[in-house]
Amino acid sequence: MNVANSEPTASATADTKSIRHYLSANLRQYGLLLALIAVMVFFQIVTDGTLLRAINVTNLLLQNSYIIIMALGMLIVIVAGHIDLSVGSVMGFVGALAAVLIVNYDINIYLAAAICLATGAAIGAAQGYWVAYWRIPSFIVTLAGMLVFRGLSLWLLEGQSVGPFPREFQIIATGFLPDIFPAGIGTSLAAFFDVRQINTLAVASGVVAAALIVWMGVRTRALNQSYGMNEEPQSIFVARTFIVAAALVFVTYKLAQFRGLPNVLLTMGVLTVIYAFLTQSTVIGRRIYALGGNVKAAKLSGIKTERLTFLAFMNMGFLAAAAGLVFAARLNTATPKAGFALELDVIAAVFIGGASMSGGVGTIIGAVVGAFLMGVLNNGMSIMGIGIDFQQMIKGLVLLAAVIFDVYNKNKQG
Amino acid sequence: MSPLLEMRDITKTFPGVKALDHVNLEVSKGEIHAVVGENGAGKSTLMKVLSGVYPHGQYEGEIIYDGQPARFRDIRDSEDHGIIIIHQELALVPQLSIAENIFLGNERAKHGIINWHETNRRTEDLLAKVGLAEAPTTKVDGIGVGKQQLVEIAKALSKDVKLLILDEPTAALQENDSRKLLDLMLELKTQGVTSIIISHKLGEVRYVADTVTVIRDGSTVSKLNAKTGFSEDDIVRDMVGRDMTHRFPQHKRSPGKMMLEVENWNVWHPEHTERQVIKNAAFNVRAGEVVGIAGLMGSGRTELAMSIFGQSYGRRISGSVKLDGTAIDVSTVDRAIAAGISYVTEDRKSLGLVLDETIQFNTTLANLEAVSSGSILKKNEETKVAEKYREALAIRTPSVFQKTVNLSGGNQQKVVLAKWLFTEPEVLILDEPTRGIDVGAKYEIYTIINELADQGKAVVMISSEMPELLGMCDRIYVMNEGVLVGELSAAEASQERIMSLIVNE
Known part of the structure; x- marks a missing residue:
């Protein structure tokens, strides 16, 4: 009888042990997610629920959109073993260019947007050229770029703010996707949940996205298992998938109560999915990780490391330009100070997201979560009425803590 | 003549390898002693034991130096006793001047303020001793390798050297520079400096050495004396003669x-x-x-x-x-x-592998086209390839998703081989x-x-x-x-x- 009793207990202990082992081995990944949740819960409580009110959730997304867009490019640059300090200035410059083209010269907004994006890519290419083919440290090249493009924005705007933009341009950043479902559904849903209004499209896309994540998670897990790679214990997999899916539904439900899905969210979502795919599932993505992980080995494996570095910077310029358009449209004006010191937020987001300064390590999802973590901190502290002085200090310490945590983990493993 | 240095039964093991196995080395006062052997025979390890790179306690056996048992804690400690080693790779800072290099870590200073006058004057003396006609303020990267070697020796002399160890000093030198260096060694000998020279070049060894110790596979094989006479053939035979069956x-x-x-x-x-x-x-x-x-x-x-x-x-x-x-x-x-054509590098860690990535990542890296369509990776295909080579080359690992940094040297080498075999x-x-x-x-x-x-x-x-x-x-x-x-x-x-x-x- 004793034997019969002890068996399940033993296997249960073994199970908890392996879960704990797995969690501690992958602490960074889960730690980030848990930190985001903890920070949100904390601010939700201390702000008496203001943080997760529908209008504030919408705001949170809009406020951080341009940081996230740039973090995607910065992640690639950092994985490749470089850094780009110029993105804030480039973003400001492109916003200024858009304002001058659209407001002063009355150029069609789509043409202007295309010119701006091309300019961003060209700026990135110009900087990447020196880094990749002349081996000038990216820190220097982009520090120079930071000054040059800050100056160019001032010159272009003649020190003045230029605006406002036409309505169609503002929509880029401040517009919302129209609810394509009949209004009746929304009204009855609103009645059912006992809220003022519901945007059916937002809720529906949230549910679909959550379902997609669950489906893809299950599929990948099954595939991994068939190759003997089922490292993640089932309970953790279920918990993680549930949390992510629930969070998605929750956020879209909140958005639905305000004005629905912001256009920017769509842009951000699509870009995030594209870049996550690019980095994880394509030849070029794989080569960038190899380049950052060991440039000599990559070179001797026939990888054209210079061209990849060049492309990483060009891509960064393009995304900085996209962020510049969003930022200008959101402010509805271009100012010479736009984007000032923003590169630091972007870089911080990528490092908080787990990227390594020495290259070769980091994920798109990590960078996005890192950006949100910073965003929630900013937003929560602002609601609490904490001064900009303390905000800066706290953000700085969070960045330091995240990187110390990384290094500590690495030392413990090695 | 009395021995300056005796190393008795020195044994040094690294995980899995016995680098030195009861090696004996006896160096007399005032002689030039050559230590010869193939690459990997254990010469450098022996010198590291002597100079305190591997401190007392990390090896077995004993060192008697100047009549006293010596237990060096680190390089600094052995240098304080007058044992100075000059490595194959020169340890000079190219951006600094000759004088700055010579007194690096040993600055002529009072309360942290350097006395440049004394530094340069003493450098001039030292340079005259080694026969180098350069100004003390010349930057080291502006002079050739041969002269840099002399600067290293001058640096050693600045520390009251009793036992000078030169690890393949002429490896990077031209013919006449080598000759100059060897003559300097003979000159220093007349001034009472004892030297150990590690070299492959047997002509040189015959030219300068009084005694030759041959090391093979981590053991002392023979000790030859110039007085009783030896030929280069003797040295070659002792260097390489070993059992090769199976x-x-x-x-x-x-x-x-x-x-x-x-x-x-x-x-x-x-x-x-x-x-x-x-x-x-x-x-x-x-x-x-x-x-x-x-x-x-x-x-x-x-x-x-x-x-x-x-x-x-x-x-x-x-x-x-x-x-x-x-x-x-x-x-x-x-x-x-x-x-x-494929080239499997000699330096698998820094040129062969992306260490922080998995076996699978490294296996397919040089031929990603074969596991992708339209430049999108087919990860299942990749795993199959990695599994195939894991089996074919018997790479011992729990899974192909293991990071290569965690593998043993032999298994890492197999992963590098797999990468190149996959390029067919x-x-x-x-x-x-x-x-x-x-x-x-x-x-x-x-x-x-x-x-x-x-x-x-x-x-x-x-x-x-x-x-x-x-x-x-x-x-x-x-x-x-x-x-x-x-x-x-x-x-x-x-x-x-x-x-x-x-x-x-």
């Missing part, structure tokens, strides 16, 4: 058609552009043949291989490479790979394929090489271990100072013949 898989090979032909190959140094690293090299390999390239480290073997592999080394590269009778373009690495090359250049791996893993690597030859691949094997070349190769080229100085068939090759080709230029 260390290599028995195998018959039948080489086929001519696969790789390299002719008129010339390469210049990438930085010192006036230095020619490879001079008019020509060699060939047949399908199904294993051809060795023997030579000492720094003789240009790796440079030859890397310059052929997509010009990964050197400048002003000229010459022709033919594969299967047709000239091929090897001007970039991807072209060389596409043409069918015609010619495989293996640079020191068994360096730093244990005997069992070596045997497995040899078996894999035999299998590759059986599949009709042309294999070039670069190695510093002569028994390995003799045990594996059908033909052996011998390289010395950038020149292929000889070619020996398996039948005529022996360690003595190879060594004499190397040392008798």
Whole structure:
């Protein structure tokens, strides 16, 4: 009888042990997610629920959109073993260019947007050229770029703010996707949940996205298992998938109560999915990780490391330009100070997201979560009425803590 | 004469390897003592024990220095006792002046403020002693390697040296610079400085040494005395004579058609552009043949291989490479790979693997096209490939998703091999394929090489271990100072013949 009793207990202990082992081995990944949740819960409580009110959730997304867009490019640059300090200035410059083209010269907004994006890519290419083919440290090249493009924005705007933009341009950043479902559904849903209004499209896309994540998670897990790679214990997999899916539904439900899905969210979502795919599932993505992980080995494996570095910077310029358009449209004006010191937020987001300064390590999802973590901190502290002085200090310490945590983990493993 | 230094029964083990096995070394006061042996015989390890790099407690045996048992805690400690070692790679800071380098860490200063007057004056004295006519304020990167060597010796003299150890001091020097350095050693001897010289160049050893200790496979083999007389042949015999049975898989090979032909190959140094690293090299390999390239480290073997592999080394590269009778373009690495050449590096950690990535990642890295369609990776396909090579090469790991940094040296080497086998090359250049791996893993690597030859691949094997070349190769080229100085068939090759080709230029 004793034997019969002890068996399940033993296997249960073994199970908890392996879960704990797995969690501690992958602490960074889960730690980030848990930190985001903890920070949100904390601010939700201390702000008496203001943080997760529908209008504030919408705001949170809009406020951080341009940081996230740039973090995607910065992640690639950092994985490749470089850094780009110029993105804030480039973003400001492109916003200024858009304002001058659209407001002063009355150029069609789509043409202007295309010119701006091309300019961003060209700026990135110009900087990447020196880094990749002349081996000038990216820190220097982009520090120079930071000054040059800050100056160019001032010159272009003649020190003045230029605006406002036409309505169609503002929509880029401040517009919302129209609810394509009949209004009746929304009204009855609103009645059912006992809220003022519901945007059916937002809720529906949230549910679909959550379902997609669950489906893809299950599929990948099954595939991994068939190759003997089922490292993640089932309970953790279920918990993680549930949390992510629930969070998605929750956020879209909140958005639905305000004005629905912001256009920017769509842009951000699509870009995030594209870049996550690019980095994880394509030849070029794989080569960038190899380049950052060991440039000599990559070179001797026939990888054209210079061209990849060049492309990483060009891509960064393009995304900085996209962020510049969003930022200008959101402010509805271009100012010479736009984007000032923003590169630091972007870089911080990528490092908080787990990227390594020495290259070769980091994920798109990590960078996005890192950006949100910073965003929630900013937003929560602002609601609490904490001064900009303390905000800066706290953000700085969070960045330091995240990187110390990384290094500590690495030392413990090695 | 009384001994200045006695090292008795020194044994030093690294995980899995016994680097030194009861080595004895006795150096008399005022003599020049040469320590000779093949690469990896344990000479450098012995010197590291002596100079405190491996402090007391990390080795067995005892050191008697100047009549006292010595237990050095670190290099600083041994230097305080007057033991100064000058390494192969010079430890000078190129951006600093000669005077600054000589007194680095030993500054002529009061309360942290440097007395430049005294520093420069004393430097002048020291430079006069070593016969170097340069101003103390000259930057070290502005003078040649030979003169830098002299600066190192001046630095040693500034510390009241009693025992000067020179680790292959002439390896990077031209003929007349070498001679100057050796003469300086003799000069210092008359001033009472005892020296140990580690060298491969037996001519030099005969020129300066009073006593020679030969080390082989981590043990002292013999001690020869200049007074009683010895010949270079004696040294060569003692350096290489060892048992070779059963260390290599028995195998018959039948080489086929001519696969790789390299002719008129010339390469210049990438930085010192006036230095020619490879001079008019020509060699060939047949399908199904294993051809060795023997030579000492720094003789240009790796440079030859890397310059052929997509010009990964050197400048002003000229010459022709033919594969299967047709000239091929090897001007970039991807072209060389596409043409069918693979190069397995001697330095797997810094040139071969992305250590923080998985076995799978590394296996497919040089041929991602084969596991992708439309440049989108087919990860299942990748895993299959990685599994296939894991099985074929018997890579011991729980899964192909293991990071390569966690593997043993032998398994890492197999992953690098897997990466290159997956590019399906015609010619495989293996640079020191068994360096730093244990005997069992070596045997497995040899078996894999035999299998590759059986599949009709042309294999070039670069190695510093002569028994390995003799045990594996059908033909052996011998390289010395950038020149292929000889070619020996398996039948005529022996360690003595190879060594004499190397040392008798």
